Amino acid sequence: MSPRIRIYVGAYGSGKSEIALETALQWAKTREKVAIADLDLVNPYFRSRESLTELARAGVELLAPPGPLAGADLPIIVPQVRGAIEDPSKHLILDVGGDDAGSRALGTLAPYVEGQPWELWMVVNNYRPFTSDLEGLRATIERVEGSARLKVTHLVANPNLGPDTDRDLVEAGAARIAGFAEALGVPLGAVVMTADIADQMGVTELYGVPVIRLSRRLAPAWYEDPSRLSDSRDRRAQLIKPPLMR
Amino acid sequence: MEKLLMKGSEAIAEAAVRAGCKLFFGYPITPQNEIPEYMSKRLFQVGGAFVQAESEVAASNMIYGSAAVGERVMTSSSSPGMALKQEAISYCAGAELPVVIVNIMRGGPGLGGIQPSQSDYWQATKPGHGDFHSLVLAPASIQEAVDLVMDAFDLADQYRNPVLILADGLIGQMMEPVTFRQPTERVFDKSWAVTGCVDRKPNIVNSLFLQPQDLEDHNHKLFRKYAQMEREEVRVEEYLMDDAELAIAAYGTTARIARTAVDAARTEGIKVGLIRPITLFPFPKAAFERYVGQVKVLLDVEMSMGQMIEDVRLAVHDRIPVRFYGRVGGMVPSPGEILDQIRTLAQEVSQ
Amino acid sequence: MQYDVIIAGFGGQGVMLIGQLLSNAAMMQGSRTVWMPSYGPEMRGGTANCTIIVSDEEIGSPVVPHPHAVIAMNRPSLDKFEPLLQPGGLLIINASLIDRKAARDDVDVIYVDANRLAEAEIGSAKSANMIMLGAYIGRTGAATPEIVKSAIAKKMVGKEKFLPANEAAIDLGMKIAAEQA
Amino acid sequence: MSAEEKIVFSYPTGLTTKNTHYCPGCLHGVAHRLVAETIDELGIREKTVGMAPVGCSVLAYEYFGCDMVQASHGRAPAVATGVKRARPDLYVFSYQGDGDLASIGLAEIIHAANRGEKITVIFYNNAIYGMTGGQMAPTTLVGMKTTTTPTGRDPGERGAGNPIRMAELLATLFTPVYITRQSLLTPQDILKAKRAIKRAFQLQNTGFTFVELVGTCPTGWGMTPSESNDWAGEKMVPVFPIGVFRDTEKGI
Incomplete structure (x- = not known):
């Protein structure tokens, strides 16, 4: 079993919160006293605190600002987070905000984390700016480690283009990120893909690490809509066509 | 007093x-x-x-x-x-x-x-x-x-x-x-x-x-x-609207200038009136809507490039055509200018 | 019946003041009235002008593109407003400062040697504007001299010693208007 | 209560019983408490109106136990002017952070001070924008990394300027009657800060009074609470020296 504290960091929009949620729900099936802390101070939208009900049903404790403050544009770390870090009976997932700006919140807690069993997983999407090549990724990791005051222990491959993701794209991306991991000397922790692509590929493991099956929980309903239509790529192409050319 | x-x-x-x-x-x-x-x-x-x-x-x-x-x-x-x-x-x-x-x-x-x-x-x-x-x-x-x-x-x-x-x-x-x-x-x-x-x-x-x-x-x-x-709270002034076939929409000083033009046009036998919104919000929609079927053309006059005209058009929902005459930059329309507009519209309507 | 007049001159010639006096007099005699200034940069250094309307009926447009009367206190004012005057209108020219005659032959013209007369007859060059106002009411009857004088008295509370000179200036203007009839 | 019992902690009525949202180690709570205790001790809760700013202390209107007005970003001194001019019999204070007061609201604070508005301004300076996620504040120290000065605030080539010292700046004006800077970093500092806040309220009806408080932002700085206190003492206080810059009654 992996250490009881799992921290997710990554660039903006890399998919941290989705993966943190999925991990919490998975852990809840096999572990006692699972908690997830929302340290995302940076982005007031699409944060894990929005999945309150689902987490409660699975028995996962959510450590996030209460009530109306959850929607506030305020950088709040609740004091219970430190308590959970130092409580040996808790299995804790820390969902940290994007990029080095977001991970500064983790820097506040780093001295308490250091004395405990922990892993810091950095989520990487090679289809995002700044982490599409090795140099960009190396610089991002350095920035994040600088402000988090902790070292990245694992990379998580989350190759995707949102609703336009397909099997080819995931396979190519996972290979590329596995290459980054090797070049950086940081082990791969998991490969992430949506459940339907995992089924298409028929895999539960890739590059010797588990596949995390994602069911995009945080995306609002309207976000999915284009992909439910017959061919979202053609739709997009139409929208991009300059109106004056028609 | x-x-x-x-x-x-x-x-x-x-x-x-x-x-x-x-x-x-x-x-x-x-x-x-x-x-x-x-x-x-x-x-x-x-x-x-x-x-x-x-x-x-x-x-x-x-x-x-x-x-x-x-x-x-x-x-x-x-x-x-x-x-x-x-x-x-x-x-x-x-x-x-x-x-x-x-x-x-x-x-x-x-x-x-x-x-x-x-x-x-x-x-x-x-x-x-x-x-x-x-x-x-x-x-x-x-x-x-x-x-x-x-x-x-x-x-x-x-x-x-x-x-x-x-x-x-x-x-x-x-x-x-x-x-x-x-x-x-x-x-x-x-x-x-x-x-x-x-x-x-x-x-x-x-x-x-x-x-x-x-x-x-x-x-x-x-x-x-x-x-x-x-x-x-809607407030509006209507001037010579009873038998009007043409109507001017204007507010503030512009409406006063327009009233002088209306008086002059009346002496020429043109059936023109004036609707002057006093409250701009709430906009007197009903005062305009009421003349659908009676007024053949509305002339919106402003000291701007056509701002109130949007509300006038919304009020009549295109059931009366709305024309525009405006001066800007500190140019104040004269009664004569507005009278010319009224004459042109009167000719159009009679044809 | 509607009287309207544009009074124009340099800033400092008192054109705004005689306009206000006329408007006040109109109000005091129970007429409707509007006083409308040009304002802003024009007030500073260049020409200043104001429009006054006196009427028995409700006043529509405060803007008068073609006035029935113009009082021109200086040459630029004459050049600017003479062409706008209604045919048959009244043009009052300050002959002390304006070196030309009226260009229009379809209007009624009064020449008033206002600055010179103000100094020679009234004893103060500042009264030139009052002489012009006297000429205007003398010719048009837009307000009676009595009511204009009481408007002046109301305006000059605390400066009563200047009252006789101003009253004399109004009378002088009326006399000139009568002489040139 | 028996004679032997001694109250070591009580809740000031100048505060509501609502739990604050501030992060562990944040000193806004301490500053709030000092203001509230002052209001209690002077017995003026029922004639005090406070202005809440925009910033981390935006919700201050929920925490103070007196009438409160929420002001738009930086405008608390202007809103306070409106309140005090309308009701000179009320005690009026604004509670503002560094982005609010020293950046967007610089004109408002300087002119309120210069007019001698009879208000008390409590200025919490922690050298960073907390609310919006740790961007550079006008009081950010040279070299300090923020999300908008990723390589450290650079007054040179990058033209990011130097920290603005508000207490000193306001002390160049003739009108204010009381201007001080205190810190909240140690218990002794807090006692001194309390005395300063109380003096500001006591002098309020003689003119403009201003108390700057050197505080921390563990979350924005990425440090533990105790590290932040140490850092503020070592780095901030030399740039923002503690002291009284104006006290006309005492001839300062």
């Missing part, structure tokens, strides 16, 4: 004082400087206070503060300055504070010019950030300006909402005889004001709502007030 020959700006200031306005915060900008200048002399005579603020932004936040303690308060400015006041006007609407704001319009965009204009119709009726409305009153004479300012304070208190007096530079600068009526004796509940929490729980004046549902509810509450304004 004694008649006084007063400049529009002075008359507006005096009307405010007589309506019980105790505080004025302003910043100099032409053509409305007579208002702060008048207030700087007058308010200290009635135990009030005047502050020349460091900016229009500050001035409008000062009225927010004075309104929060439940006092009658006013500020004034002209077009570019009004843009800066929009911040606090939105906060006043959000926190439901009664304030009166006077805009003596000049030409734009940008620094524009200081000559008369009606270029702020949009800024007045479709104001600031967030979903809200100010109640907008547009006088066409100095006497009407006086009467509307006095009403504005009651309306602001009644609805706990900003009320805007929108006038062009001519109304601000010209002199006409005026009389002042006694203010109404209406009493308004101000138990919400922050006057010190003696024998009650603390009051909070606020426009921040963290819960989306609460904010949506608050917006709905505000819009129920605007709906009530649309039912109860």
Whole structure:
């Protein structure tokens, strides 16, 4: 079993919160006293605190600002987070905000984390700016480690283009990120893909690490809509066509 | 009652004082400087206070503060300055504070010019950030300006909402005889004001709502007030409309100029009338809608590039064609120019 | 019946003041009236002008593109407003400062040597504007001299010693208007 | 209560019983408490109106036990002017952070001070924008990394300017009657800060009074609470020296 504290960091929009949620729900099936802390101070939208009900049903404790403050544009770390870090009976997932700006919140807690069993997983999407090549990724990791005051222990491959993701794209991306991991000397922790692509590929493991099956929980309903239509790529192409050319 | 020959700006200031306005915060900008200048002399005579603020932004936040303690308060400015006041006007609407704001319009965009204009119709009726409305009153004479300012304070208190007096530079600068009526004796509940929490729980004046549902509810509450304004506060003047086949839509000074043109056209046998919105929000939609089937063409006349015309068109839903004639930049349309437009339309209609 | 007049001159010649006096007099005699200034940069240094309307009926447009009368206190004012005058209208020219005759032959013209007369007859060059006003009311009857004089008295509370000179200036203007009839 | 019992902690009525949202180690709570205790000790809760700013302390209107007005960003001194001019009998204070007061609201604070508005301004300076996620504030120290000065605040080539010292800046004005800077970093500092806040309220009706408080932002700085206190003492206090810059009654 992996250490009881799992921290997710990554660039903006890399998919941290989705993966943190999925991990919490998975852990809840096999572990006692699972908690997830929302340290995302940076982005007031699409944060894990929005999945309150689902987490409660699975028995996962959510450590996030209460009530109306959850929607506030305020950088709040609740004091219970430190308590959970130092409580040996808790299995804790820390969902940290994007990029080095977001991970500064983790820097506040780093001295308490250091004395405990922990892993810091950095989520990487090679289809995002700044982490599409090795140099960009190396610089991002350095920035994040600088402000988090902790070292990245694992990379998580989350190759995707949102609703336009397909099997080819995931396979190519996972290979590329596995290459980054090797070049950086940081082990791969998991490969992430949506459940339907995992089924298409028929895999539960890739590059010797588990596949995390994602069911995009945080995306609002309207976000999915284009992909439910017959061919979202053609739709997009139409929208991009300059109106004056028609 | 004694008649006084007063400049529009002075008359507006005096009307405010007589309506019980105790505080004025302003910043100099032409053509409305007579208002702060008048207030700087007058308010200290009635135990009030005047502050020349460091900016229009500050001035409008000062009225927010004075309104929060439940006092009658006013500020004034002209077009570019009004843009800066929009911040606090939105906060006043959000926190439901009664304030009166006077805009003596000049030409734009940008620094524009200081000559008369009606270029702020949009800024007045479709104001600031967030979903809200100010109640907008547009006088066409100095006497009407006086009467509307006095009403504005009651309306602001009644609805706990900003009320805007929108006038062009001519109304601000010209002199006409005026009389002042006694203010109404209406009493308004101000138990919400922050006057010190003696024998009650603390009051909070606020426009921040963290819960989306609460904010949506608050917006709905505000819009129920605007709906009530649309039912109860619409003001409009109709002139020679009974048999009119052509009608002019105009407000403020432009409407007066148009009336002279209407009179002249009538002597030529042209059946033309005038609809003059006095409240720009709520807009007198019904006054226009009523003439669907009777009026064959509407002519919207403005000292702007066609701002009010949008509301006129919405009111008649394309069931009457709406034409436009406007002058901008400080150019004031003459009665003759408007008369020419009327003649052309009359010819079109008769064909 | 509607009287309207544009009074124009340099800033400092008192054109705004005689306009206000006329408007006040109109109000005091129970007429409707509007006084409308040009304002802004024009007021500083260049020409200043104001429009006054006196009427028995409600006044529509405060803007008068073609006035029935023009009082021109200086040359630029004459050049600017003479062409706008209604045919048959009244043009009052300050002959002390304007070195040309009226260009129009379809209007009624009064030449008033206002500055010189003000100094010689009234004893103060400042009264030139009052002489012009006297000429205007003398010719048009827009207001009676008595009511204009009481408007002046009202305006000059605290400066009563200047009252006789101003009253004399009004009378002098009326006399000139009568002489040139 | 028996004679032997001694109250070591009580809740000031100047505060509501609502739990604050501040992060562990944040000193806004301490500053709030000092203001509230002052209001209690002077017995003026029922004639006090406070202005809440925009910034981390935006919700201050929920925490103070007196009438409160929420002001737009930086405008609290202007709103306070409106309140005090309308009701000179009320005690009026604004509570503002560094972005609110020293950046967007610089004009408002300087002119309120210069007019001698009879208000008390409590200025919490922690050298960073907390609310919006740790961007550079006007008081950010040279070299300090923020999300908008990723390589450290650089007054040189990058033209990011130097920290603005508000207490000193306001002390160049003739009008204010009391201007001080205190810190909240140690218990002794807090006692001194309390005395300063109380003096400001006591002098309020003689003119403009201003108390700057050197505080921390563990979350924005990425440090533990104790590290932040140490850092503020070592780095901030030399740039923002503690002291009284104006006390006209005492001839300062």
